[in-house]
Amino acid sequence: METKYKPFKRLLPFMGLLLLWVTGNGQETTQHPDTLLLTISRSVAMARAGNKNIQRAHLQQQMADDNTGIEKNRQLPDVDLHASYARITNLLEYHGSLSNTETIKAIPDMYELSGNLKMPLYAGKRIKTGIDIAMEQAAVSRLKSAAVGNDIHIKTIATYLGIYHLQSLQAVIIERIAEYEQRLKEVQALKRNGAVTRNEILRAELQLSNMQLSLISNRKNIEIAMQELKTLLNVHERTQLTLDTAQLSNMPLLQQSYEACLTLAYQKDEMQIARKEEKLAQLQRKQIQGGYYPTVALFGSWAYNYPNYRLFPPSPYLYRLGMIGIDASFSISDLYKNKKRMALASKKVADKALETALIQDEITNQVHKEYVQLQEIKERIPVTEAAITQATENYRIVKTKYLNQLALITDITDADNALLSARFANITEKINAQMKYFQLLYVTGMLTPAAPQPTNSPEQP
Structure with a gap:
């Protein structure tokens, strides 16, 4: 009998290894997906490196560079x-x-x-002008590529801070739910002693239910925002993202004056693109003018x-x-056909000049708006902090009165709502101040991969 099963005994080690391999693969498929710990600077770096919009902008820039080479080849002989x-x-x-x-x-x-x-x-300088046009178009493409990078940069920051805002609100909501649950127990105890009516229990339960609904809605909003951030970073949708907001513990203090911000804004990508396109219109008119020459x-x-x-x-x-x-x-027909083309080209030059002026006005308004709103938020933050102190003390007093049956359930509900609103307002203002800081960097053209991080500010909400 031993000789009969001897071949199977030889296969046992291999079968064991196969079983371990299958089990190991099964465990791998059930493991949790990768988790990324993201600071705001790492999020921006990943978005700039992997975002599809930026990749497409780089490809279009390469195409514009290739077109310049094609135009230069027109100088070479045809063989x-x-x-x-x-x-x-x-x-x-x-x-x-x-x-x-x-x-x-x-x-x-x-x-x-x-x-x-x-x-x-x-050729009436048409070849040389064509090369100049292609070079200007390549320069515009590079500026547009940089502008796309800055757009994704600010969008990533806005999404990151939006998630941070929602998570901060969620922490407050969870805290208030625990408070409402404790209050419900206290009201139920008072009801058993005959000190309150059934109506007050219903009010306490309704307040708890409303806060639980707010928690559900807030969680779903976080999930939606997380998916938007994954798309911006170009990571797999099953990847778990965790925000490291330690570097957001401080808010920035604006260093530049309004005049300095405005001067910088007039040199940003949008203004440079407008000036380049104005120059392109002039070159295209010059190219059409070449039709008058042999x-x-x-x-x-x-x-x-x-x-x-x-x-x-x-x-x-x-x-x-x-x-x-x-x-x-020499084209005789161009002597009369080019008149309409030249008139149209001149109108395009005037149109581009007006467009440049309009963009400059728009940038001026944007800088003024962001600068003033940042100053406003900085002034509002101390007010919201004082409101929290006042609302907290008011809630403590009303709660003590309620437990001593000196106040109604509506009084404590109003005091609680005032405290909740004050805390929400404080969180919102602090995060809005951070967002306004980055938006001001964006509209002034200072939002770069090495943009300064927020420093010197009040504590994190």
Whole structure:
């Protein structure tokens, strides 16, 4: 019997390893997805490195650079090489009528090998202007790529701070739910002693239910915002994100004056793009203007031909012929057709100039708005902190009175709502101040990957 099962005993170690491998793979599939601990600076770095919009902007920038190379190639000569073989019939010559013909024997095989070269010498500066246009378009593409990066930068910060805001509110909501549950127990105890009515228990239960509904809604909002952040960072949707908000414990103090912010804003990407596009319109008008000038090119050609049909009768010999010269052309029709084109091009130049002025006005308004609103929020924060102190003390007094049956359930509900509103307002103002700081950096063009982090401010909410 031992010899009968001996082969199976040899396979036992391998079966054991196979079982461990299968079990290990099964455990891997049930493990939790990866978790990322994100600071606000790491979030921005990941978004700038992996966001699809930024990748597309970089690709469009490369395409614009390639187009510049294509335009530069127009300065190079055009070189053609041509080869052909043909077999021809005899020549049938008609003398006076279709019936009076004479057949002339032809050499049936024809060969040709030729080359042509044409190099532009002058084209009314249209080629050079085309290169300048392509270079300006590449510069605009680079600026737009940088602008897309800044847009994703501020959007990532806004989403990150939005999640931070919701999580801060959630902590307060959870705390208040615990407070409401304790109050409900106290009201129920008073009801058992006959000190309160059933109506007060219902009010306490309703307040607890409303806060629980707020918690559910807040959690779902956090989930939605987390998915938006994952999309911005281009990470898998099953990845768990955890925010490390330690670096947000301080809010920034604005260092630049309003005039300095405005000066910086006039140099940001949007303004540079507007000025470049205004220059592009001028170059395009210059290119159209080139239609009023002739085109001059150097040309050359050579050819090997068989037979020699340049002579008659044709001779059955291979011959070579080359030529070189200058070709000049001038479009008479452009003298009257270009008038409409030039008028349209001039209007486009004026339109771009007005667009630049409008963008400058818009930037001025944005800087003024963000600067004033940041100052306003900084002034509101101490007020909200004082409101929390006042609401907390008011709630303590009303709660003591209620437990001593000196106040109604509506009084403690109003006091609690006032405290909750004060805490929510304080959290909102502090996070809004951080967001306004980054928005001011954005509108002034100072929002870069190495943008300064918030410092020197009140404590974290």
